[in-house]
Ligand SMILES: NC(=O)C1=CN([C@@H]2O[C@H](COP(=O)(O)OP(=O)(O)OC[C@H]3O[C@@H](n4cnc5c(N)ncnc54)[C@H](OP(=O)(O)O)[C@@H]3O)[C@@H](O)[C@H]2O)C=CC1
């Protein structure tokens with residue numbers, strides 16, 4: 001299987017880098033600035049145990065040729081339109097696309113452009129970032145990649161993807177209910193993103209304040225109600241584990257959206273929060289705390305664009 005990873009940032013660089021290190025056929029599509037950074041500093045993953053240098057096959061859009069069996073889409077939502085233009089020439093009749101972006105909106109965007117039949121349900125769980133040298137930093141042991149056919153079937157193509165991802169140095173898992181699991185991930189991410197961005201601190205910072213814990217629990221209740229109204233109620237055990245994760249005393253956990261926010265970078269508020277509000281409104285569920293987060297992040301995004 002030939003894999004094209006679009007973007008060698010925190011997620012694409014991590015999962016694609018591990019696959020390359022495990023001997024899989026991986027090519028990274030990157031842009032000139034990132035190519036220059038990698039040429040200077042190497043392609044490096046730093047995890048809690050140490051540093052791994054990756055021998056990576058790298059191309060820029062003008063060098064793309066042939067077609068790939070699988071494309072791992074790992075750009076931020078606001079880069080998706082341009083990235084789709086870049087990959088279009090190498091999407092062949094049998095190419096599958098597996099995105100790890102947060103939220104759900106990108107599935108419709110990819111399906112509209114390339115056809116729903118080739119977009120695989122998938123998401124990742126990781127706390128990763130690039131440092132000032134462009135090294136990929138895995139900030140916690142979490143490194144999960146989850147994927148599956150929407151109808152839960154064990155097709156030959158999903159088995160081939162599963163075999164390609166398994167035993168490559170991260171936790172790869174085939175889901176038989178990816179639609180529900182995508183909502184579960186959103187339950188976690190939206191609550192974490194709204195809480196840490198609104199309060200500008202870690203989970204530990206928030207729960208240390210009077211009312212902090214109940215604020216997080218209120219967010220969790222709102223997004224759970226939305227998921228449930230869409231027929232994707234989170235599994236009770238998952239929900240309880242998420243509640244514990246998001247209310248753990250002293251936890252340094254933050255959302256990737258918060259890390260972008262405090263650096264003054266663009267944020268995916270449209271996909272992570274605004275889209276949730278739209279889906280809440282469509283089923284008549286009230287989400288006042290998420291509304292607050294939407295205003296807060298909307299003001300940030302608008303000011304950022306103006307400045
Ligand atoms: N970081 C994390 O811990 C997690 C992130 N996610 C989600 O994963 C998605 C990706 O996030 P993340 O990896 O953190 O983002 P990063 O910003 O770290 O990486 C995205 C990369 O995509 C590159 N890129 C953008 N457009 C193109 C293009 N047309 N061609 C080639 N490369 C391109 C960017 O390169 P350039 O330098 O050229 O701009 C950048 O290196 C997001 O939706 C995020 O919410 C999900 C779970 C955890």
Ligand SMILES: CC(C)(CO)C(=O)C(=O)O
Pocket residue numbers: 102124125126127188189192254255256257
């Ligand atoms: C919820 C979490 C931390 C797990 O991957 C995440 O997706 C993010 O920070 O963007």
